[in-house]
Amino acid sequence: MTMEAAKEYTLSVLTEDKPGLLNRLTIIFSRRKINIGSLNVSSTEVKGVSRYTLVATETKEQLDKVVRQIRKLVDVLGAFVYEEDEITYREIALYKISAELLEKNGEIEELIRNSGVKVVETDKNHLFLEKTGTKEETHKLYLELEPYGILEFVRSGRVAISKSTRKTEAFIKELENSRSNKRSIKDF
Amino acid sequence: MEALLEVKEEKKTITGSEALLKSLLQEKVETIFGYPGGAIMPIYDALYGHEDELVHVLSRHEQGAVHAAQGYARASGKVGVCFATSGPGATNLITGIADAQIDSTPLVCITGQVASHLLGSDAFQEIDIIGISMPVTKWNFQVTSAEEIPYAISRAFYIATSGRPGPVLIDITKDAQQQLMDFEYTRCEKIRSYQPYPKVDVEKVMEAADLINEAKKPLVIVGQGVMLSGAEGEFQDFIQKAGLPVASTLLGLSAVSTKHPLYVGYTGMHGNYGPNIKTNECDVLIAVGMRFDDRVTGDVNTYAKQAKVIHIELDPAEIDKNVQTEVAINADAKEALRFLTPLLLANTHKDWIQEFRDCDALEHEKIKSDALFPAKGELKMPEVIHRISEATKGQSIVVTDVGQHQMVASRYYQFDEIRSNISSGGLGTMGFCLPAALGAKMGSPQRQVIAIIGDGGFQMTVQELGTIMQYNIDVKILILNNNFLGMVRQWQELFFDRRYSFTEMANPDFVALAASYNIAAKKVSERAELNDAIQTWLSAEGPSLLEVVVEKEENVFPMVPTGSSVSDIRLE
Numbered sequence: 001m002t003m004e005a006a007k008e009y010t011l012s013v014l015t016e017d018k019p020g021l022l023n024r025l026t027i028i029f030s031r032r033k034i035n036i037g038s039l040n041v042s043s044t045e046v047k048g049v050s051r052y053t054l055v056a057t058e059t060k061e062q063l064d065k066v067v068r069q070i071r072k073l074v075d076v077l078g079a080f081v082y083e084e085d086e087i088t089y090r091e092i093a094l095y096k097i098s099a100e101l102l103e104k105n106g107e108i109e110e111l112i113r114n115s116g117v118k119v120v121e122t123d124k125n126h127l128f129l130e131k132t133g134t135k136e137e138t139h140k141l142y143l144e145l146e147p148y149g150i151l152e153f154v155r156s157g158r159v160a161i162s163k164s165t166r167k168t169e170a171f172i173k174e175l176e177n178s179r180s181n182k183r184s185i186k187d188f
Numbered sequence: 189m190e191a192l193l194e195v196k197e198e199k200k201t202i203t204g205s206e207a208l209l210k211s212l213l214q215e216k217v218e219t220i221f222g223y224p225g226g227a228i229m230p231i232y233d234a235l236y237g238h239e240d241e242l243v244h245v246l247s248r249h250e251q252g253a254v255h256a257a258q259g260y261a262r263a264s265g266k267v268g269v270c271f272a273t274s275g276p277g278a279t280n281l282i283t284g285i286a287d288a289q290i291d292s293t294p295l296v297c298i299t300g301q302v303a304s305h306l307l308g309s310d311a312f313q314e315i316d317i318i319g320i321s322m323p324v325t326k327w328n329f330q331v332t333s334a335e336e337i338p339y340a341i342s343r344a345f346y347i348a349t350s351g352r353p354g355p356v357l358i359d360i361t362k363d364a365q366q367q368l369m370d371f372e373y374t375r376c377e378k379i380r381s382y383q384p385y386p387k388v389d390v391e392k393v394m395e396a397a398d399l400i401n402e403a404k405k406p407l408v409i410v411g412q413g414v415m416l417s418g419a420e421g422e423f424q425d426f427i428q429k430a431g432l433p434v435a436s437t438l439l440g441l442s443a444v445s446t447k448h449p450l451y452v453g454y455t456g457m458h459g460n461y462g463p464n465i466k467t468n469e470c471d472v473l474i475a476v477g478m479r480f481d482d483r484v485t486g487d488v489n490t491y492a493k494q495a496k497v498i499h500i501e502l503d504p505a506e507i508d509k510n511v512q513t514e515v516a517i518n519a520d521a522k523e524a525l526r527f528l529t530p531l532l533l534a535n536t537h538k539d540w541i542q543e544f545r546d547c548d549a550l551e552h553e554k555i556k557s558d559a560l561f562p563a564k565g566e567l568k569m570p571e572v573i574h575r576i577s578e579a580t581k582g583q584s585i586v587v588t589d590v591g592q593h594q595m596v597a598s599r600y601y602q603f604d605e606i607r608s609n610i611s612s613g614g615l616g617t618m619g620f621c622l623p624a625a626l627g628a629k630m631g632s633p634q635r636q637v638i639a640i641i642g643d644g645g646f647q648m649t650v651q652e653l654g655t656i657m658q659y660n661i662d663v664k665i666l667i668l669n670n671n672f673l674g675m676v677r678q679w680q681e682l683f684f685d686r687r688y689s690f691t692e693m694a695n696p697d698f699v700a701l702a703a704s705y706n707i708a709a710k711k712v713s714e715r716a717e718l719n720d721a722i723q724t725w726l727s728a729e730g731p732s733l734l735e736v737v738v739e740k741e742e743n744v745f746p747m748v749p750t751g752s753s754v755s756d757i758r759l760e
Contacts, residue, residue, distance in 0.1 A: 015381070023319065023322055027323045065505070065508075065509055068504055068507075068509075069505045071504065071505070072503070072504075074326070074347055074379065074381060075381050076381055077380070077381045175380045175381065175383065176380045178383055179387075180384065180386055180387055181350075181377060181383070181384065182350070182385060183385050183520055183522070183523060184385075184387075184523065185520075185522055185523055185526065
């Protein structure tokens, strides 16, 4: 087997909205000692269907095996693994910095103006900044703010939509109409 | 008392426990293996007095109940059902559930749970069995209200039996068992997020047929999937049409008669010489209903590299998992073979098959002649199995435990009847055999069931002698006693410099032990007495036990050492 390099991949898993599923999913990663870099669970445009978006750094070969095991979970409708150019994705980062920086340092004001950062909230001591974008973009801002002192930083799980033409609703219709629920041979 | 199963079910108000039993009857359950306790008492109370409809077998330990359910399922092809209480009752099931998961055995395990208002509070005998069993079940579900019971049970049976079979656990809180509900049952036939039978891809089948038709040295490996799919007939047609030599995995044993002219033996770590060596010489390797376990492949990096691999397998996660395939047919074996066989050209591969026979001759000279027919010295495991095989004409169901005796039985019992081999393959669970054998007898009462166990494994679930006694279950128990954990000892001898670390055993008087359970028993250590002892043991009425004292330090050969190539199989 050829040893390919580990890379960051985005996994998108469509599931029935059932309790316990998160645990079932993560077990598949943890038994292979694969670290989940980020995770997001959300509703979709189809009622009762959830989308899990996971980011993991691994070889494609290994993740393909993981995805095949995920697909086996009874409540999983579909699971897909994507490279970065196959999806549109965003992550939100929040940064808390001291309000004093604004008074003392004109540079911060300029940074905020130029980097597409939103000031979501202020109080007398703090400035709460928000940046939405790719991991590289939110990380770049982190590096820029770091010299001034970041009091708190958090980044959300990735949300991603694939560039494929497949529609979730059509995909689920297809599953509903599929006749692979039983064998076609009768004489068992 | 009112019958549980009425001809026409009318909507009526009953307890959750009664609903469970009615649901089981709707799924045509006849036998339950179980053990009562606090949190499952309402269900046991509902069961009381309904023995004519639902046979309940009281095991002596929950592990015994689940292994018995496994044996029942494997022998009958039906679902094995077991009951256990919450907490330790539930955790005691885990080994058997894990065993069933890895060996694709359909089980429905019902556990009692503390009342729903106590969940998460560390109540007496509360354990998160849903969390614990998640990695080892095909599906599990916690019922906290009686109304969910028909839904849960119908899904449980559908999931356990369809696609690649497996164990399902349903945890029912005590209050849900006691609540009243309106009972109505619909069998589950479809779950949109679960597609157990992928449609056969005809193009792949054609590609596979081309490869087989062009092959000069094809080799087929048969796994348990062929039996789980009920495809034994289709499989015979398949190999016979194209004259394909067939080797078997451990769990595939008995899918094809060992007497079949195309059968070339058991493959894997302690398998036959021919199929192992020839795996690395064949040009097309056709795997049917098997999963390339490391005990089959040895080092995967040197496994069948010269061959084009065709994999017929129902579970998509098994395809390209361990061995890269040229053509994968992701389908049920029976369906796939029905498409494939008509496309094959008639062939015999006479010279190629002769090469396997030459390997057999070498294996016979180096190993079998002495193992099967030793003239002197202490009794050896192979000769005992050989004589039992002769005495039963290969017609019995053979249930084995784990270790040397298992490998010896798999090598030397000449299976001639389908669905006759019940062993713990993937998980390698010592203690599996005795309870699995009693379950197998209940699942297939018309057949003779032989339990072949080592002295170590026997003592892991020896308490099930009590179950055998109470229900007078006719199993013939063979203990191959070397007063050692023989397989571990063998590895210590070969790979750990003969440092026999904690493998020698001081054993009880097995005959006296059996006698205390009122089971006829005899001990043999002399070659001259063996045949008579086997006859007496097999012809006894009801359960009987034969202890054969065998050579203490005998090794099982051939052997593919862990991590070695199948080409490096050792004959000595």
